[in-house]
Amino acid sequence: MHRREFMLMLAAGTVGALASCSASQKTASTPTPAAEQRIAALPTSSPTAPRPPSPTPSRSPLWLQDGPPELPAPEGPGPLITGLPDGVGNVVAITIDDGADASVIDAYLDFAADSGVRLTFFVTGYYPGWIDCKDKMLPLVESGQVQLGNHTWTHPGLTELTESGIISELSQCESLLNTHFGVTGTPFVRPPFGYRNDWTDSVCAQLGYTTQAMWYGSFGDSGLLTQEVLLGEANTWLQAEHIVLGHANAPTVTHLYGQIIDILRERALRTVTLDDVYFGPGHSRSV
Numbered sequence: 030m031h032r033r034e035f036m037l038m039l040a041a042g043t044v045g046a047l048a049s050c051s052a053s054q055k056t057a058s059t060p061t062p063a064a065e066q067r068i069a070a071l072p073t074s075s076p077t078a079p080r081p082p083s084p085t086p087s088r089s090p091l092w093l094q095d096g097p098p099e100l101p102a103p104e105g106p107g108p109l110i111t112g113l114p115d116g117v118g119n120v121v122a123i124t125i126d127d128g129a130d131a132s133v134i135d136a137y138l139d140f141a142a143d144s145g146v147r148l149t150f151f152v153t154g155y156y157p158g159w160i161d162c163k164d165k166m167l168p169l170v171e172s173g174q175v176q177l178g179n180h181t182w183t184h185p186g187l188t189e190l191t192e193s194g195i196i197s198e199l200s201q202c203e204s205l206l207n208t209h210f211g212v213t214g215t216p217f218v219r220p221p222f223g224y225r226n227d228w229t230d231s232v233c234a235q236l237g238y239t240t241q242a243m244w245y246g247s248f249g250d251s252g253l254l255t256q257e258v259l260l261g262e263a264n265t266w267l268q269a270e271h272i273v274l275g276h277a278n279a280p281t282v283t284h285l286y287g288q289i290i291d292i293l294r295e296r297a298l299r300t301v302t303l304d305d306v307y308f309g310p311g312h313s314r315s316v
């Protein structure tokens with residue numbers, strides 16, 4: 030090696046690296062003008078030079094998003110929503126109802142933590158799983174990644190009830206949300222089975238539940254169904270500006286989180302809560 034070349038490499042701090050790499054040493058011993066340029070362009074380094082930032086810690090293979098996506102300025106929800114507002118962007122609201130199986134609620138919370146997926150749960154208050162999962166739920170609720178809405182206390186069709194019956198059903202669920210999670214579910218109520226009319230809407234509104242949160246597409250999993258059928262529904266309905274309905278009632282969906290993430294990634298979809306869209310990220314529902 031010529032002294033000039035050696036000095037050039039010394040200046041470039043590459044001697045050590047070349048010494049451990051015979052192929053590079055051979056190439057470097059007969060530098061072409063282009064190679065010299067490349068060597069000269071290398072930054073000098075020393076043992077005390079700052080190291081480049083270490084790579085991001087490995088994420089769960091399910092990871093999809095950090096926080097809410099960019100959204101237009103919120104305009105507040107109307108009295109009845111079946112989908113997200115036109116022009117809201119390439120986002121979908123995944124809304125999960127009931128909670129008959131605590132292990133499914135628990136699995137959804139793990140899914141949210143592993144993926145960053147934002148979820149709105151419509152809580153049916155008398156299922157014990159909501160309180161069983163409280164410790165895991167609370168940090169996600171406090172950060173706004175998970176939103177809780179009202180899906181009544183015992184899941185009756187509101188159109189079958191008296192005024193006081195509707196008030197009792199909504200109030201008991203609201204009380205659970207207040208007491209155990211420190212939040213209100215208002216203004217979003219999801220009427221069980223989607224049964225509602227102008228009169229039931231007006232009774233709900235007396236309690237601050239001024240928005241009937243319906244949906245546009247469902248996983249179809251209020252009861253047990255096969256993975257193939259559920260995935261078919263997910264594939265059909267996970268689309269921009271949809272409000273998609275799922276249930277925390279049966280374990281099928283818990284085996285499909287990877288596939289659901291694949292669908293969202295293929296479509297470049299990001300997830301939102303209803304609060305993200307209608308009130309803006311950071312909206313407080315503390316009581």
Ligand SMILES: [Zn+2]
Pocket residue numbers: 126127180184221222
């Ligand atoms: Zn339901």
